[in-house]
Every structure is written in structure tokens, then in C-alpha cells.
Amino acid sequence: MKERYDVVVVGAGPSGLLAAKAVAENGFDVAVVERKEKIAVIGRTCGQTLLPPNDYFFGDLFHYNPRDKKFCFPKSGLSFPYSGPIKNLYDWYMYSPGMKRMHFGYPEGYTPPMPGMLKAPIALTYDKEVLTADLLKEARTAGAEIFENCEFTDITWAGPETIVIAGGKQFRCTYVIAADGTNSRVVQKLGFNNERRHITNLFVKSFFVSGFKAPVDGEPIVTGVNIYQGKPVYLFAVPRPVGGDWNLLFLTLEQGIDIGAAAEQIMKDSPFAQYCKGAKIKRELAAMEVIQSPIVKPFKNNVVIVGDAGSCQELECLGAMITGWKGGLAVAAALKEFQLGIAPRAIADYCDWWLNTYIKQYDYQDYLQVFGIAYMFPKPEIIDYIFSLLNQTFPPTFNPYTSVKHLGLAMQMAFPRIMAERPDILQDLVPNMLAFPSDVLAKTLKDK
Ligand SMILES: Cc1cc2nc3c(=O)[nH]c(=O)nc-3n(C[C@H](O)[C@H](O)[C@H](O)COP(=O)(O)OP(=O)(O)OC[C@H]3O[C@@H](n4cnc5c(N)ncnc54)[C@H](O)[C@@H]3O)c2cc1C
Structure with missing residues (x-):
């Protein structure tokens, strides 16, 4: 464990692991804190489909590249190996x-x-444990330090530094990425839930x-x-x-x-x-x-929110992955802006992207109608x-x-x-x- 990290990512789901990859690939020090004992063992229900592979989603066109066994997002430039079946x-x-x-x-x-x-599929079915193991490998290979069995409990701000408490340890860092899913404790600690509709x-x-x-x-x-x-x-x-x-x-x-x-x-x-x-x-x-209801501006107190942590119910795995990747890149760019002494814009750009690509395009009321039919x-x-x-x-x-x-x-x-x-x-x-x-x-x- 380092004395200080550039970034602490809370949560090692699809969004957190891709955020960690994005930051670490840019040469910054990243710690990922995850409460599960084994990240790649999934206990939480998921349909384990990837959707939609036949339309734009969160600004990208996702597809499986069978020749190289990779999931690809050509608009964001993201791709990573997936070694499981589909x-x-x-x-x-x-x-x-x-x-x-x-x-x-x-x-x-x-x-x-x-x-x-x-004849494009409407969804792929895949193995989320294999995907998670592959993403974990990607994040590690990029240089992220992973802490399993390390539950986030608190966060405080001390001047330019942020202190994250997880697994009973103190992690000092510049930025935090909240990727702890739909019932996010980081989001709650930030006070966002007071402004959201339950x-x-x-x-x-x-x-x-x-x-x-x-x-x-x-x-x-x-x-x-x-x-x-x-x-x-x-x-x-x-x-x-x-x-x-x-x-x-x-x-x-x-x-x-x-x-x-x-x-x-x-x-x-x-x-x-x-x-x-x-x-x-x-x-x-x-x-x-x-x-x-979703969070409209996914940034506060040096914390960037990605994936389900900021959404209404869920972004689907693709939405979580794309926001994780984009949020991670934004934080990497923000760290670079500071080093160069240039005017900050990367985080504001991410907030604009979230607003225009998620909030304005995908009405959460539409999402809820899926469950509304019987009501x-x-x-x-x-x-x-x-x-x-x-x-x-x-x-x-x-x-x-x-x-x-x-x-x-x-x-x-x-x-x-x-x-x-x-x-x-x-x-x-x-x-x-x-x-x-x-x-x-x-x-x-x-x-x-
Ligand atoms: C019933 C159901 C069916 C679904 N079906 C589909 C589907 O078919 N297709 C699809 O694309 N999506 C589906 N989803 C949604 C999908 O599971 C999510 O959108 C996706 O997993 C979100 O990724 P994430 O990384 O943002 O969050 P998560 O996958 O929830 O990951 C969050 C991570 O943070 C960790 N964490 C949480 N709290 C803490 C803490 N305090 N400290 C440290 N770590 C913490 C968690 O253990 C977890 O590893 C479904 C969801 C549900 C509930």
C-alpha cells in the first residue's frame, strides 16, 4: 500500500475496473477498494446480457470481435479481451x-x-464472472493496486487531499471515483441522496x-x-x-x-x-x-461518479462500462491539467457528456415503465x-x-x-x- 494515491476507485464492478484501467494507463497511482472477498465471484443477480449491440448506447456502438475475442467500443476507442463464451x-x-x-x-x-x-442480435448473453476476471486483469496490468475485502466506510476532505476510509485503512488521494453501484455509500456520504427522489x-x-x-x-x-x-x-x-x-x-x-x-x-x-x-x-x-432519480451532475468535492452509483436503478453493464471508462479518462486528464498548470476542463467535460449522453437522452421515467406495466x-x-x-x-x-x-x-x-x-x-x-x-x-x- 502506498502512502498516497492519485486516485482511489471505490467498487470493482465493470465501471470501477474500467475507470481504474483508464487512470492507471495514464501512469497515475490508483487504488481500487472493493468490499467483496473475491472480486470475480458474482453473488449479485444480473441478467448477464449485454445490450444493445444493434444500436447506439451511451454514445457508442458496442460489439464482440470474435477474431480477437474482444469487446469493442469503436467510438470511445475502448476495447478489452473477453475470454469467456457468448x-x-x-x-x-x-x-x-x-x-x-x-x-x-x-x-x-x-x-x-x-x-x-x-441480422444483428438484440443482446449478447455472456459470463459476468469471466468478464470481471478479465477486467480485473486489465486494471492490474495497467498498474492499479487492488484491495479486496476492503469496504469503503467514510470519506473526508482535508484541503487539497481526500481521505478515504476502507477496510479500516486510510487512503490519501487527490481524486475519488465512486463506482460502488446502485446503493452507493459514497454518493450517500456526499449528500447527493438528499436531492434525489426515492x-x-x-x-x-x-x-x-x-x-x-x-x-x-x-x-x-x-x-x-x-x-x-x-x-x-x-x-x-x-x-x-x-x-x-x-x-x-x-x-x-x-x-x-x-x-x-x-x-x-x-x-x-x-x-x-x-x-x-x-x-x-x-x-x-x-x-x-x-x-x-439519477444524479444530474456527477461530480462533487473531488469525487467523480461513474456507473450505477449515479443512475436511476441501473445503466446496464454497457452504460456502466462506458461511463467508467469516460470518468477514468476525465480524472487522468484532470491530474495532467494540474501538472501542466493549465486551466481545468476535463471534469467539466465529463459532466457535460453525462448530462447530454445520459440525462438528456435516456429519460429515467421511460426506464421505469418496464416495471410499470403491471401497475x-x-x-x-x-x-x-x-x-x-x-x-x-x-x-x-x-x-x-x-x-x-x-x-x-x-x-x-x-x-x-x-x-x-x-x-x-x-x-x-x-x-x-x-x-x-x-x-x-x-x-x-x-x-x-
Ligand atoms: C436484477 C438485475 C438484472 C440485471 N440485468 C442486467 C442485464 O441483463 N444486462 C445488463 O447490462 N445489466 C443488467 N443489470 C445491471 C448491471 O448489473 C449493472 O448496471 C452493472 O453491474 C453496474 O456496474 P457498476 O460497476 O456501476 O456497479 P456494480 O456492478 O454494482 O459494482 C459495484 C461494486 O462496488 C462494490 N461495493 C459496493 N459498496 C461498496 C463499499 N461500501 N465499499 C467497497 N466496495 C463496494 C460492490 O461489491 C461491487 O463490486 C441488472 C441488474 C439487476 C439488479
């Missing part, structure tokens, strides 16, 4: 409680319109299983809206990148629900049970997320009816922001038919559809 996924099916379905993907028999064009909490349990059979042929991503004890519980089923195993995720915003019991019931006694009949659980993971359409029978109206094939996407826009448009088109067929449900629908998703979901907190 599978391309092309379809996303969403099921209502009564198994009416919506489809995002390609129409049957689709071929690209011109030679040289791709919308709801998300409770998750997930399983890697063998023997699951999707309701349609092939290897689609499947989302199911279930009602358990009168409350919504979502199922996401994602193929694992090798063999025939699946990642089954059960999610609820309802604190009163025992998510383990809900998962068991959905697998044993629900319309999804028939697909889970042969499922054998191989591994169990869990997560809890505090969902808050906007208040009865299972209405969810079934709405899904039955939206049974066309939507464009190929698993991007939450894009998919809700397609759904919103389709709902508008369906309104005349709803008025004609089911005027009785319009009264139920309209107030929720006009409300902000954050207001609708915030009720889950008030109802406790």
Missing part, C-alpha cells in the same frame, strides 16, 4: 399473466436487405438452472408478468452463454412479498410452471436495489387484454428505453379499438397512463 440473442417475448404475448425481434424468414448487412425498491432472487424450456422455440429472452398474492412479480428468463442452461430472475417492487416463496410458486404453480417442470437449480443469486394496467385480466392487442412483432430490441417507446406508440394506435371494445376499462387505464411511472411506482413505498 451467445447472440435475437428475440424477446413478454408474457401477460394469462400468457398473451408480445414479441420484439425479427419477422419470420428475415434476411438483411443488402449484402454486408447483419421512487421504490427492487427485490430480486435468481437461479442458474438446467432443464428450463422456453415457451417458444429457440433461445429467446422471456419476460413474464405474474401476480403473486395480488401483487406483481416479474420473471426474466435468459439463456446462459454455454449449453442449455438458463438464468431465471424473479423481481418485485413489493417489500411485503417473500421473493423466494414467490419464485417457488411461479415455478411450481403458475402458467410458467409447465416450462420449469424439469428445472434443476444449480446456483442462487440475489439483489436489492434502491431506485432513485399501469391494474388487473391481470386487463394486462391480458392489452397484450392481446399488441400481438404484432415489434422491431428487434431489448433496449428498455427503445422498447417502451414502441409500446407507447402501439398503445396509442390501439386506443380507438379499446374505446370500441372495452370502454369499461378506459376509466381504470387513463389515470395511470397519464401519471409519471415514478409516481405510480412510488406508491409501493407509501403502501407499506
Whole structure:
């Protein structure tokens, strides 16, 4: 351990490891403090998809380069080796409680319109433990010092110096990068949460299983809206990148629900049970997320915020990686500006980039609508009816922001038919559809 670092990165997820790589590659001293005992062992649920590989996301075009086994971001100039398996996924099916379905993907028999064009996947499924191990190696090779089992607990500012307390040790540094994820303690210590809106909490349990059979042929991503004890519980089923195993995720915003019991019931006694009949659980993971409005300016008191630490719910791994890389470069440039005695601009540029590329482009209300479906359409029978109206094939996407826009448009088109067929449900629908998703979901907190 050094007496002093240029930068301390808190958190060794995808954003923190790439931030550390960016700073260390510029020759600065970096310490990464991580509370987990083994960084590359993942205990927190993640769908372990990378999305979207068929569109711009956070200003970049992500893709897997199979020749060199690398993940590449051509606009940011970032690339790094990934030594694990991937599978391309092309379809996303969403099921209502009564198994009416919506489809995002390609129409049957689709071929690209011109030679040289791709039938691009909507997401990749990959192994996050391999990715994390590879990123850890990248950060170490670049020169970052890694401290595992080293939980951040406090931060103080002493003139030009920042003091981070982690794992009972004192780390003195110039800059801190907060990459400690969605329930960030650094962000809380900075006082940011006082200015954010606490919308709801998300409770998750997930399983890697063998023997699951999707309701349609092939290897689609499947989302199911279930009602358990009168409350919504979502199922996401994602193929694992090798063999025939699946990642089954059960999610609820309802604190009163025992998510383990809900998962068991959905697998044993629900319309999804028939697909889970042969499922054998191989591994169990869990997560809890505090969902808050995003941070608009990701810098305060020499702390730069990257990844989920500053977002509403989550940036997705790609968003986390790109912000980690950009935030790390900004800090490296800021350190250089100081050495050269030139006017500082790198951190302000990062804040502008965050504002223009995240806050202004990706409305967190859109993101929340993914979970809002079961709350906007208040009865299972209405969810079934709405899904039955939206049974066309939507464009190929698993991007939450894009998919809700397609759904919103389709709902508008369906309104005349709803008025004609089911005027009785319009009264139920309209107030929720006009409300902000954050207001609708915030009720889950008030109802406790
Ligand atoms: C249920 C669920 C499903 C998801 N599915 C997908 C998906 O399919 N595709 C996708 O792209 N994204 C998905 N995500 C989101 C994805 O997991 C995150 O966006 C991504 O991991 C964020 O990276 P990060 O580095 O910002 O934070 P994290 O990955 O959360 O990493 C933060 C790190 O900081 C550490 N840490 C936390 N507190 C401290 C502390 N006090 N001291 C030291 N270390 C600390 C943590 O242990 C962790 O290692 C999902 C998330 C959830 C909850």
C-alpha cells in the first residue's frame, strides 16, 4: 500500500475496473477498494446480457470481435479481451399473466436487405464472472493496486487531499471515483441522496438452472408478468452463454412479498410452471436495489461518479462500462491539467457528456415503465387484454428505453379499438397512463 494515491476507485464492478484501467494507463497511482472477498465471484443477480449491440448506447456502438475475442467500443476507442463464451440473442417475448404475448425481434424468414448487412442480435448473453476476471486483469496490468475485502466506510476532505476510509485503512488521494453501484455509500456520504427522489425498491432472487424450456422455440429472452398474492412479480428468463442452461430472475417492487416463496410458486404453480417442470437449480443469486432519480451532475468535492452509483436503478453493464471508462479518462486528464498548470476542463467535460449522453437522452421515467406495466394496467385480466392487442412483432430490441417507446406508440394506435371494445376499462387505464411511472411506482413505498 502506498502512502498516497492519485486516485482511489471505490467498487470493482465493470465501471470501477474500467475507470481504474483508464487512470492507471495514464501512469497515475490508483487504488481500487472493493468490499467483496473475491472480486470475480458474482453473488449479485444480473441478467448477464449485454445490450444493445444493434444500436447506439451511451454514445457508442458496442460489439464482440470474435477474431480477437474482444469487446469493442469503436467510438470511445475502448476495447478489452473477453475470454469467456457468448451467445447472440435475437428475440424477446413478454408474457401477460394469462400468457398473451408480445414479441420484439425479427419477422419470420428475415434476411438483411443488402449484402454486408447483419441480422444483428438484440443482446449478447455472456459470463459476468469471466468478464470481471478479465477486467480485473486489465486494471492490474495497467498498474492499479487492488484491495479486496476492503469496504469503503467514510470519506473526508482535508484541503487539497481526500481521505478515504476502507477496510479500516486510510487512503490519501487527490481524486475519488465512486463506482460502488446502485446503493452507493459514497454518493450517500456526499449528500447527493438528499436531492434525489426515492421512487421504490427492487427485490430480486435468481437461479442458474438446467432443464428450463422456453415457451417458444429457440433461445429467446422471456419476460413474464405474474401476480403473486395480488401483487406483481416479474420473471426474466435468459439463456446462459454455454449449453442449455438458463438464468431465471424473479423481481418485485413489493417489500411485503417473500421473493423466494414467490419464485417457488411461479415455478411450481403458475402458467410458467409447465416450462420449469424439469428445472434443476444449480446456483442462487440475489439483489436489492434502491431506485432513485439519477444524479444530474456527477461530480462533487473531488469525487467523480461513474456507473450505477449515479443512475436511476441501473445503466446496464454497457452504460456502466462506458461511463467508467469516460470518468477514468476525465480524472487522468484532470491530474495532467494540474501538472501542466493549465486551466481545468476535463471534469467539466465529463459532466457535460453525462448530462447530454445520459440525462438528456435516456429519460429515467421511460426506464421505469418496464416495471410499470403491471401497475399501469391494474388487473391481470386487463394486462391480458392489452397484450392481446399488441400481438404484432415489434422491431428487434431489448433496449428498455427503445422498447417502451414502441409500446407507447402501439398503445396509442390501439386506443380507438379499446374505446370500441372495452370502454369499461378506459376509466381504470387513463389515470395511470397519464401519471409519471415514478409516481405510480412510488406508491409501493407509501403502501407499506
Ligand atoms: C436484477 C438485475 C438484472 C440485471 N440485468 C442486467 C442485464 O441483463 N444486462 C445488463 O447490462 N445489466 C443488467 N443489470 C445491471 C448491471 O448489473 C449493472 O448496471 C452493472 O453491474 C453496474 O456496474 P457498476 O460497476 O456501476 O456497479 P456494480 O456492478 O454494482 O459494482 C459495484 C461494486 O462496488 C462494490 N461495493 C459496493 N459498496 C461498496 C463499499 N461500501 N465499499 C467497497 N466496495 C463496494 C460492490 O461489491 C461491487 O463490486 C441488472 C441488474 C439487476 C439488479
